[in-house]
Amino acid sequence: MKIKLKEIAHARSGDKGDAGNVGVIAYDDKGFEIIKKYLTTEKVKKHFEGICFGKVERYEMPNIRAINFLLHNTLGGGGTVSLKHDAQGKILASAMLRMELDI
Amino acid sequence: MKEKIRIASGQGFWGDLIEAPYWQVTKGPVDYLVMDYLAEVTMSILQKQKNKNPDLGYARDIPELMKKILPICKEKGIKVITNGGGVNPTACADAIIKVAESLGIKNLKIGVVLGDDIKDRIDEIISSGCELNNMDTGESVKTVKDKILSANVYFGAFPIVEALEKGAEIVITGRTTDTGLTLAPMIYEFDWGKENYDLISAGTVAGHILECGAQSSGGNFLGDWQSIENMAEIGFPIAEAYPNGEVIITKHDNTGGLVSFATIAEQLVYEIGDPKTYITPDCIADFTSIKLDDLGNNRVKVFGVKGKPETEFYKVSCSYSDGYSAVGSLTYSWPQALSKAKAADKILRKRLENLNLKFDEIRTEFIGYNATQGPLSTELDEDKINEIMLRVAVRSKDYYSVERFGKEIAPLILTGPPGVTGFAGGRPKPSEVVAYWPALIPKKLVQPVVKLYEL
CATH class of the missing domain: 3.30.70 (Alpha-Beta Plaits)
Known part of the structure; x- marks a missing residue:
């Protein structure tokens, strides 16, 4: 069964130098179990192919049903150097929620 | 000791809603107004302004804002803390004093935090053995030394606490962490020890929730954004802090926006790295220890925060052309x-x-x-x-x-x-x-x- 990440989670993203961070928050405990199992580092790395050119780090925050991802080498040099329209990675969260999970 | 204090966020960045600080001091009770004006790019802009005119180099919105809110803050006893001093906090304090004089205010104490600006000390710092190596690449700062536009150390809450202890009603700082602005009044009012890292971390977490203004009270909310009511008159967040480190995040009644588990959770993950090690000059807070309890009616309790001792370093941010x-x-x-x-x-x-x-x-x-x-x-x-x-x-x-x-x-x-x-x-x-x-x-x-x- 395929589900859209957007249906079970919300998110927020921002910049940390040339890395973007995306925190994905499940709406309920069931959703958190799903993202814990299926929202893997590899899955995220593949999803952001052509956007994230560095490694992906993944941190679980069960206290708020969240997983935080750090996407390295993603913002075209970072905040003020970047030529990207979204130089601060504000849209990475929305881009993450496009993902489909095969569960 | 006060039973609780209410700390209001007035600005999430320089360029934020100009009316927000005025709303915060007029629409309901608060004890402190904290305003974050500094992003990395702001420091270099301010440095350029100061190079052209030695009386500039701070957030120039502040004197105008003070004209409007200073009489209210004096009357209600609301203290104001801001890092809008930029690269020239003293000039910012002078400008506020001029505003106060023009308003006929007789007594005012302004605390100014200095010492974060190390632009003119870089040679001395390098010769002392610290080459300010780039945290990402490991290169020595010598490679860009001649192109440096600004160089500032991020201070934490304690210099602000010192200013409050000296009786300051307004505290103007240069580069101070956003979280320190909110943490400082808690340390000062509740007499928290420097080594009580759980409490220091609790105040730091509250600071993280307040530092981006309405981004924790319904703004830029990627959940059910259409359910957020009256964003035109969005209420900026307020931290109702207690001596035991518990904090209730709320907003004034009769304002727009939403304070809920989901809006706070979104702000908690904003611009963080490893959630177990959220490093500030004051502590290392563990964001996986934070507990949230949505009490309803735009009140979310934040509690259970654990933390560890601070590191032996300050972060420095240099900007260069x-x-x-x-x-x-x-x-x-x-x-x-x-x-x-x-x-x-x-x-x-x-x-x-x-x-x-x-x-x-x-x-x-x-x-x-x-x-x-x-x-x-x-x-x-x-x-x-x-x-x-x-x-x-x-x-x-x-x-x-x-x-x-x-x-x-x-x-x-x-x-x-x-x-x-x-x-x-x-x-x-x-x-x-x-x-x-x-x-x-x-x-x-x-x-x-x-x-x-x-x-």
């Missing part, structure tokens, strides 16, 4: 808007190549198609596209190349694909690229200085 950039755009319309924009981009690139210009990067994005989500964007049926904005950005160490790029946009209108408009703004001008150099410095090499100015 790193070439030039420019952005040009044109809008192409139906029919075949995307094909036209793509063709125009090709023509432009060919002309830039023929001119032998030197660029470090040329980036093309098609607004309306792929500018925000790149390769994740879905293919569009071109007959249904009304318009596409072609956005081309360049960066180069060579000023001439960037300037010449700016002259190659408008010609596309008469010498390229049809159905094009949107060049009212004139030629794109080169702007200086300011890059950042993050580094660490041993705390013993820098001393915060707290001064009190009295009217």
Whole structure:
């Protein structure tokens, strides 16, 4: 069964130098179990192919049903150097929620 | 000791809603107003302003704001804490004193935190053995030393606490962590020990929730955003803090927005790395220990926060000049808007190549198609596209190349694909690229200085 990440989670993203961070928050405990199992580092790395050119780090925050991802080498040099329209990675969260999970 | 204090967030960045601080001090009870004005890019802008005029270099919105809120804050006993002093906190304090005099205010104590500006001390710091190596690349700061525009240490809450202990009603700082602004009044009012890391971390978490203004009270909320009511009059967050470290995040009654588990959770994950080690000058907070209890009615209790001792370093942020950039755009319309924009981009690139210009990067994005989500964007049926904005950005160490790029946009209108408009703004001008150099410095090499100015 395929589900859209957007249906079970919300998110927020921002910049940390040339890395973007995306925190994905499940709406309920069931959703958190799903993202814990299926929202893997590899899955995220593949999803952001052509956007994230560095490694992906993944941190679980069960206290708020969240997983935080750090996407390295993603913002075209970072905040003020970047030529990207979204130089601060504000849209990475929305881009993450496009993902489909095969569960 | 007070049973609780209410700390109101008034600005999430320089450029935030101008009315917000006024709303915070008038729409309900608060004890402190905290305002974050500084982003990394702001420091270099302020430094340039100070280079031109030694009386500038701070957030110039502050005197204007003070004219409006100072009488209210004096009457209600609300203290104001802000890092809007930028690279010239003393000049900011002078400007506020002038405002106070013009308002006929007789007594005012302003605390000023100095010592974070190490721009003129870099040689001395290098010769003491600290080369301010770049945290990302490991390179010595010597490689960019001659191009440095600003260099500031991030101080934490304790210099602000010292200013409050000296009786300051307003505290103006230079580079201070956003979290320190909110943590400081808790330490001061509740007499929290420096080594009580759980409490210090609890105040730090509250600071993180407040530091981006309404982004924790319904603004930029990616959950059910349409359910957020009355964003036009959005209530900025307020931390109701208790001596045991528990904090209730709320907002004034009769304001818009929403404070809920979901809006707070979104702010908690904003711009964090490893949630177990959220490093500030005051502590290392563990964001996986935070417990949230949504009490309803726009009240969320934040509790259970654990923390560890601070590190022996301050973070330093240097800004340096790193070439030039420019952005040009044109809008192409139906029919075949995307094909036209793509063709125009090709023509432009060919002309830039023929001119032998030197660029470090040329980036093309098609607004309306792929500018925000790149390769994740879905293919569009071109007959249904009304318009596409072609956005081309360049960066180069060579000023001439960037300037010449700016002259190659408008010609596309008469010498390229049809159905094009949107060049009212004139030629794109080169702007200086300011890059950042993050580094660490041993705390013993820098001393915060707290001064009190009295009217």
